[in-house]
Amino acid sequence: MIYQVASLTLQYPDDELLSQTPLLAAALADLPDSPSTRALARFVEHLSTSSRGDTTSSRDDTTGSRGDAAPTPDDLRRDYVDVFDLSRHQTLYLTYWSDGDTRRRGSALAAIKQTYRDSGFLVDTHGELTDYLPMILEFAARADLPAGRELLIEHRASLELIRLALLDRGSAYAGVLRAICDTLPGESPKDKATALSMRQSAPAVERVGLESGDPRLLPLFTAQDMAAMTRTSPRPDARVEARR
Helix, strand or coil, X not given: CHHHHHHHHCCCXXXXXXXXXXXXXXXXXXXXXXXXXXXHHHHHHHHHHXXXXXXXXXCCHHXXXXXXXXXXXXXXXXXXXXXXXXXXXXXXXXXXXXXXXXHHHHHHHHHHHHHHHHXXXXXXXXXXXXXXXXXXXXXXXXXXXHHHHHHHHHXXXXXXXHHHHHHHHCCCCHHHHXXXXXXXXXXXXXXXXXXXXXXXXXXXXXXXXXXXXXXXXXXXXXXXXXXXXXXXXXXXCCCCCECC
């Protein structure tokens, strides 16, 4: 449930998501008390206040609100776009933090895709890269908890770097990353240098001109298929339906 709620709250706060906040709050209330449930409950309350029109004196500019007024739905949406869509400093694509825009990233994306396939579930990524954090969280919550949790542990350094970047920004979304990290073994690092040391190897500095949304990085291929990309590129609008 922690992973399912985190997956939803890390997605764009449209009307459908905001209408679900009472359900999310109720689901969290049924769980045993823990740092993760408390952190998520606070963030769900942050989303809920926008639709109720509440006021609060505890918010400031770092959370995207204005004065003592709770954020409106439009405030939440602008904040989400500013945090996750207009900057790579808090990107939710986990392999970007470990591999950057390098050739290695293609193999990392293919490995995650294979994990999805091995679960025996039909996977439709709706055009997203396979390392998109809300997708991995939903996979863990609904398809294969051990395999999904292993992916989160494998990319723990990326999760911690996102959390620290959100903390530096003063974003309320840092609480969601805190909740996820608290479900994993060991303590979270207190600084970026320690988080970087958690990676198995430093990312290559070589860049090959692949942007995070480039069609050549979409999870359409096996590792063998990706080796042939220099000869054939997939259609930019191709959709993903990976079967075991």
